[in-house]
Amino acid sequence: MTRTPRSAYDAARFVLDKLREAGHVALFAGGCVRDMLLKREPKDYDVATDAVPERVRAIFPRSNQVGAKFGVMLVRKYGHDIEVATFRSDGDYTDGRHPDQVHFGTDREDALRRDFTINGLFFDPAGEAVIDYVDGQADLDAGVIRTIGDPLQRFAEDHLRLLRAVRFAAKLSFEIEPATSAAIAAAAPKLLSISPERIWMELSQILSAPSRAVGWNMICRLNLSRYLVANWQPDASRHGVVVRRLAALGEAPVPPVLGLAAILVAESSGDLVQLTKALRMSNREGNALGWLCRALSRVHNPGTLELADLKQLMANEHWPSLLLLLRADLLASDADLAAYNQMTARASKIPPDAVSPPPFVTGDDLQALGLPPGPEMGGILDELYRAQLGERITTREVALEFAQILMDRLENR
Numbered sequence: 001m002t003r004t005p006r007s008a009y010d011a012a013r014f015v016l017d018k019l020r021e022a023g024h025v026a027l028f029a030g031g032c033v034r035d036m037l038l039k040r041e042p043k044d045y046d047v048a049t050d051a052v053p054e055r056v057r058a059i060f061p062r063s064n065q066v067g068a069k070f071g072v073m074l075v076r077k078y079g080h081d082i083e084v085a086t087f088r089s090d091g092d093y094t095d096g097r098h099p100d101q102v103h104f105g106t107d108r109e110d111a112l113r114r115d116f117t118i119n120g121l122f123f124d125p126a127g128e129a130v131i132d133y134v135d136g137q138a139d140l141d142a143g144v145i146r147t148i149g150d151p152l153q154r155f156a157e158d159h160l161r162l163l164r165a166v167r168f169a170a171k172l173s174f175e176i177e178p179a180t181s182a183a184i185a186a187a188a189p190k191l192l193s194i195s196p197e198r199i200w201m202e203l204s205q206i207l208s209a210p211s212r213a214v215g216w217n218m219i220c221r222l223n224l225s226r227y228l229v230a231n232w233q234p235d236a237s238r239h240g241v242v243v244r245r246l247a248a249l250g251e252a253p254v255p256p257v258l259g260l261a262a263i264l265v266a267e268s269s270g271d272l273v274q275l276t277k278a279l280r281m282s283n284r285e286g287n288a289l290g291w292l293c294r295a296l297s298r299v300h301n302p303g304t305l306e307l308a309d310l311k312q313l314m315a316n317e318h319w320p321s322l323l324l325l326l327r328a329d330l331l332a333s334d335a336d337l338a339a340y341n342q343m344t345a346r347a348s349k350i351p352p353d354a355v356s357p358p359p360f361v362t363g364d365d366l367q368a369l370g371l372p373p374g375p376e377m378g379g380i381l382d383e384l385y386r387a388q389l390g391e392r393i394t395t396r397e398v399a400l401e402f403a404q405i406l407m408d409r410l411e412n413r
Contacts, residue, residue, distance in 0.1 A: 006078035012045030013125060015060070015075050015082045020126075022059050024051040027107065027122040027131065029085070034118050037130070037140055038172070046083045048122060052104055056084050070102050089113050093157040097194065108133045115154060115161050116168065117146050143174045151183035159190040162224060163202040170206060170215035176222075184222045191227040196280040199228055203279075207259025213247035216263065229278045238266060241332045248328035257285050258321040261292040262328060269294065288318050292325055299326050302343040308389035314347055315356040323347075359385050360399035369400075371407055380406045 012028065019026035028036075029048035036042060049056070056073045057063055063084070064074040071086030087110040090099035103109075107122055111133040114120040118140050122131040130137060134148045145165050147154040155161055162184050169176050176184070191199065206215035217239075219225050226233035234242065245262045264272060272293055276286035295313060298305060299322060305313075313319060327340045361384050366377050384403055387393045393402055 006080075008042070008045055008080045008082075011077040011080035012047055012082050014077050015084060016047050016125065018059055019047070019049050019051055019056075019084075022051070022055070024049050024055070025087075025107065026051070027124055029110075029122050030114070030119050033121040033123040033130070034136075034140065036123065037121070037137070044080075044083070046085065048085050048087055048107065048110055050087050050104075050106070051084075052086050056086075060084075070099070071104060085110075090157070097158055097160065097198075099157075107131065112148060114148055115158070115164065117148055118168070118172075118174075120148050139177075143172070145169045145172075145174050145176045145180060147180050147183070151180045152187065155183055155187040155190065159187070159194050160198055160202060162187060162191060162222075163199070163206070163219075166215055166218045166222065166224070167202060167206050170211040170218060171209055173211070173214075176218075181222065184224070188223040188227050191224060192230055196229070196278060200279045200281060203228065203260070204256035207246075207263075208253050208256040210251045210253060212249065212254075212259050212262075213243050216246055217243050229275060232271075232275060232278070234263065235266070245328045245332035248331040249324055250328075254324065255288075255318075255321055257281075257288045257318075258292065258325060261289055261296075261321075261325055264289070265293050265296055265325070265329065267293070288321075291316060292318060292322055295322050296325055296329060299323075299343050300329075300339055302339055302346060305346075306390060308386040310346060311350065311355050311389045314350065357388070360388055360393065360396040361403050365400065366403060366407070369404060369407060371410075376410055380410070 012032075016026045016028070026047055026049040029046050032042035032045040051059070053065065053071055053073050056075070057065075060073075060075045062076065064076075066072055066074045066083075071088050073084045075082045075084055086104050087107050088102045089105050089109040090113045091101040091103070093099050111120040111122065111131075114134075117134045117136040119136070120132075120134040121136045123129070124131065139146050145168055147161075147165075165176055165180065165184060168174065206212060206219070209215065219228075220234065220239060242263050245265075246259065249258065249262060264275065267275070269290065272290050273286070276289055281289070295316075298309070299313065302310075313322065316322075323340070323344065326343065327337065330337055330340055359381070361381065363373065363377055363381060366380060367373065371377055371380070380403060383406060384393070384399055387402065388399065393399045
C-alpha cells in the first residue's frame with residue numbers, strides 16, 4: 001500500500017509538538033504565519049522556541065547547526081527541513097547584514113527585532129491563536145508593508161531589507177507605507193555594500209514572479225535601481241517600455257534570467273558581460289542572458305532566418321524563453337504579433353528529431369579522409385552540419401562527398 005507523503009506542515013507540527021512535550025514554548029513564526037492568514041500556501045514553515053540550540057540538539061539529535069551563532073537549527077522530518085530558531089534580540093549590526101551578537105530572550109523580543117510587521121507574527125496551532133506584538137494583523141488587513149519600529153534603523157541594520165520590502169509589496173500586491181517608503185529611498189545607496197550574490201538572489205525572486213513589472217517599477221521609483229550594480233543605472237527614457245515588456249511576459253513565473261533580459265535587451269554585449277560579472281551570476285546564467293538578448297534581434301525577422309539558424313536557436317534550452325521575450329517585446333512596443341506568429345508557425349513545422357540530429361559526418365570521418373585535427377577541421381564540420389540542418393544534405397553519402405569537396409577546396413587555396 002502506498003503511503004501518502006507527509007506535508008511540510010506535518011513536519012513542522014511534529015517538531016513543534018516535540019518541543020512542547022519537552023517543556024518548551026514553541027510557535028510557528030514569520031512568513032508561514034503571514035501566508036496562512038492570507039489564505040496562501042506557505043512555501044515552508046519556521047518554528048520559534050525558547051529552547052536554546054543545545055536543547056534543540058538534545059531533543060533532535062540529528063539536527064544541523066545552520067546558524068547556531070544566531071540560534072538557528074535545522075531539523076529534518078518527513079523529508080522536509082524545518083528551521084528552528086531560539087527567541088532572541090539582536091545586538092548591533094556593523095556589517096549592514098548580520099547582528100554582531102544575539103541574546104536569547106522572549107517571543108516578544110523576537111518579534112520586535114524582525115523586519116516588517118507582517119513578518120513579526122506568531123501562531124499557536126494548538127490554541128489556533130495569533131500572537132501579535134507589532135500590529136501585523138492590522139497591516140495584513142490593510143495591505144501595508146511597514147517596518148517594525150524606526151524604518152531608518154531597520155534598514156541601517158540590514159540593507160537587504162530595502163529589496164525585501166519591494167519583494168513583499170509586489171508579491172502580495174501591498175503598498176509600502178509612506179515612512180517606510182521614504183526611508184527606503186533615503187537608504188538606497190546602502191545597497192552597494194551588500195554582496196552582489198545576495199542582490200541577485202533578491203532580484204531573481206522579484207523578476208521571476210508574476211508581479212515582476214510592479215516590482216521593477218517600485219525598484220526604480222524608490223531609487224534602488226541605480227544602486228543594484230555599481231556604475232550602472234537603467235535608462236530612464238526606456239522605463240515605460242521595460243515595465244510593459246516585463247508585464248507582457250505573462251502571469252506565470254518565468255526564469256529569473258528571462259526577467260532580467262526583458263530589462264537589458266537594449267544593452268550592448270560588452271555592458272551585458274560587465275553586468276553579469278558585477279552581479280556574480282553563474283556562467284550558465286550569464287550565457288543565457290547574453291544569448292537571449294543577442295537572439296532577440298534575429299527572431300524579429302523570421303522570414304530572413306535560414307532554416308539552419310532557426311534549428312540552432314530551437315536547439316538551445318532557452319528557446320521557450322526567447323519566444324516569450326519576442327512576444328513581450330512586440331507587445332511592449334505596440335507592434336502587432338506577426339513576427340511572433342510567423343516564428344512559432346515555422347518552428348511548429350519542424351519535427352523534434354530534426355532540430356538537433358546527430359551529424360552525418362564526424363571528426364573521425366574527416367581524419368579517415370586524410371584531414372588532420374585543427375581549426376580547418378572544425379570549420380568544415382560546422383559547414384557540413386549547417387548544410388545538414390538546412391536540408392541541403394540529406395544522406396551520409398552526400399555529406400561525405402561534400403566533405404571531400406571542401407577538403408579539396410582547402411588544399412587548393
